[in-house]
Amino acid sequence: MWLWIHKLGSPPHAYRLLGKMAPWFGWPALILILLATWWGLVWAPRDYQQGDAFRLLYVHAPSAWMSMFTYVVMAVAAAIGMIWRIKLAHAAAASCAPIGASFTFLALATGSIWGKPMWGTWWVWDARLTSELILLFLYLGYMALRSSFDDPQRADRASAVLAIVGVINVPIIHYSVEWWTTLHQPASVTKLDKPSIALEMLYPLFIMMVGFQLYFGWAISRRLRGEILRRERNAKWLKEGA
Amino acid sequence: MNLQEFFAMGGYAGYVWTGYGLTAVVLVWNWWSARRSEAEQLLSAQRRSAD
Amino acid sequence: MHRAPTTSAAGLVFRRDLMLAWRRWDDVAQPLIFYVVVTTMFPLATTPDLAQLREISGGVVWVAALLASLLALESLFRSDVEDGTMEQWVLSGQPLGWLLLAKVASHWVLTGLPLVVIAPVVGTALGLPFEAWGTLVLSLILGTATLSILGGIGAALTVGVRRGAVLLSLLVLPLAMPLLIFGSRAVGMVMDGDSPAGPLQLLAAIFFLTLSLGPVAMSAAIRISVES
Numbered sequence: 001m002w003l004w005i006h007k008l009g010s011p012p013h014a015y016r017l018l019g020k021m022a023p024w025f026g027w028p029a030l031i032l033i034l035l036a037t038w039w040g041l042v043w044a045p046r047d048y049q050q051g052d053a054f055r056l057l058y059v060h061a062p063s064a065w066m067s068m069f070t071y072v073v074m075a076v077a078a079a080i081g082m083i084w085r086i087k088l089a090h091a092a093a094a095s096c097a098p099i100g101a102s103f104t105f106l107a108l109a110t111g112s113i114w115g116k117p118m119w120g121t122w123w124v125w126d127a128r129l130t131s132e133l134i135l136l137f138l139y140l141g142y143m144a145l146r147s148s149f150d151d152p153q154r155a156d157r158a159s160a161v162l163a164i165v166g167v168i169n170v171p172i173i174h175y176s177v178e179w180w181t182t183l184h185q186p187a188s189v190t191k192l193d194k195p196s197i198a199l200e201m202l203y204p205l206f207i208m209m210v211g212f213q214l215y216f217g218w219a220i221s222r223r224l225r226g227e228i229l230r231r232e233r234n235a236k237w238l239k240e241g242a
Numbered sequence: 243m244n245l246q247e248f249f250a251m252g253g254y255a256g257y258v259w260t261g262y263g264l265t266a267v268v269l270v271w272n273w274w275s276a277r278r279s280e281a282e283q284l285l286s287a288q289r290r291s292a293d
Numbered sequence: 294m295h296r297a298p299t300t301s302a303a304g305l306v307f308r309r310d311l312m313l314a315w316r317r318w319d320d321v322a323q324p325l326i327f328y329v330v331v332t333t334m335f336p337l338a339t340t341p342d343l344a345q346l347r348e349i350s351g352g353v354v355w356v357a358a359l360l361a362s363l364l365a366l367e368s369l370f371r372s373d374v375e376d377g378t379m380e381q382w383v384l385s386g387q388p389l390g391w392l393l394l395a396k397v398a399s400h401w402v403l404t405g406l407p408l409v410v411i412a413p414v415v416g417t418a419l420g421l422p423f424e425a426w427g428t429l430v431l432s433l434i435l436g437t438a439t440l441s442i443l444g445g446i447g448a449a450l451t452v453g454v455r456r457g458a459v460l461l462s463l464l465v466l467p468l469a470m471p472l473l474i475f476g477s478r479a480v481g482m483v484m485d486g487d488s489p490a491g492p493l494q495l496l497a498a499i500f501f502l503t504l505s506l507g508p509v510a511m512s513a514a515i516r517i518s519v520e521s
Contacts, residue, residue, distance in 0.1 A: 052252035059265040137467040157517045176471035222276035229283030
């Protein structure tokens with residue numbers, strides 16, 4: 001088994017493995033996402049309070065979840081890269097960043113769009129949206145730091161430190177933002193939480209979550225392949241044909 | 243619901259469809275961007291091995 | 294080879310930085326002036342009415358303090374890295390974290406502490422009541438100290454990067470938002486007559502957490518910046 005793990009760190013092997021894995025993530029992801037979309041838009045009954053607008057939950061909540069999940073994956077990959085000096089792990093962290101940032105953007109956009117019909121304004125400083133906004137800043141900072149170095153090894157390691165510091169801070173940020181919002185609205189439900197909701201309305205949410213999760217697996221496989229190519233562009237194995 | 247009701251989304255059509263539309267855009271973007279950078283890298287690697 | 298005890302090495306670093314600063318007063322004065330200028334912008338931008346300013350005085354004093362501190366933090370390690378001192382430290386066999394912490398501490402004494410001293414004066418100009426002074430000072434001591442360590446991590450990561458100051462702020466400010474929330478809210482609570490104990494304790498907790506983990510991150514970052 002150690003041999004298998006060791007081989008995993010070798011770029012050509014990883015490149016091929018990721019290429020084989022990707023469709024196993026991609027196709028199920030597509031099916032589940034389409035299924036969840038259909039279910040959420042068509043079959044799920046209208047919410048008596050929010051009408052059809054609540055259907056935005058099915059894209060907002062999974063995006064928000066994935067934005068945080070991706071950040072954690074990024075930080076863990078960075079940590080692995082630092083501790084065991086595995087370049088592939090650093091490449092994985094680099095690949096996570098744009099994916100995570102796009103999920104964060106989506107969470108913010110869908111949250112904002114959902115907020116308008118519900119609370120009348122395009123933006124509300126509620127706990128979840130504010131946390132997502134700060135998370136976006138963390139992603140952008142990570143990407144900015146990465147791109148400010150010419151030396152790829154320095155870029156990898158410096159951004160790894162940042163990602164690890166960031167991930168430790170994320171719970172603190174979450175808690176402080178929660179605390180900040182409850183000061184003015186005692187005992188209120190987080191605005192963009194699920195409305196009091198029947199179980200049958202949650203099924204499309206579960207399916208969408210799994211779909212997004214698989215989609216992430218697919219996206220990171222593809223992006224990591226590109227990243228490997230970029231880093232290994234002068235390597236022999238590439239010249240001899242991948 | 244009939245088709246017209248479906249598109250109207252109980253009056254929230256603009257919001258719901260924009261939201262889902264943006265989701266589609268982001269998902270497609272991740273796919274397209276990953277594929278494009280991979281293709282670019284592959285092309286430049288092949289070009290380099292040809293020299 | 295005889296190695297000096299770490300505490301005396303750290304103490305040496307601390308005193309050396311203070312003595313160096315003695316000769317370069319404007320490095321100390323500039324963040325302070327920036328602080329006062331920025332806080333002046335807020336009444337100019339909103340209203341001269343003290344009753345209204347009072348509402349945001351805690352927040353403004355805090356935001357300006359964070360920004361002024363960050364401005365000063367950018368050059369924290371630059372000169373030492375450039376003239377090779379930092380490399381010596383890395384090779385010296387002393388625990389790097391302690392030396393860096395000593396440097397951060399002297400930096401705080403020179404920038405953070407003056408800000409904290411001036412803050413009540415500036416706050417009063419914005420309508421901050423006298424009862425809030427204690428909380429303001431305490432929250433700012435904890436906050437600026439934590440920020441100095443966080444900024445130290447950021448400065449270590451961005452040493453030698455072009456336009457490092459902007460990047461540093463981009464990296465550190467999101468991490469500093471909890472400080473801002475708890476610090477300025479503590480002041481707000483005192484002004485409303487509530488006890489600020491909750492947020493102050495949270496600020497203290499964050500400070501101690503940063504104090505224990507920060508030097509680890511800083512030395513990792515410095516090593517990355519120096520060994521290349």
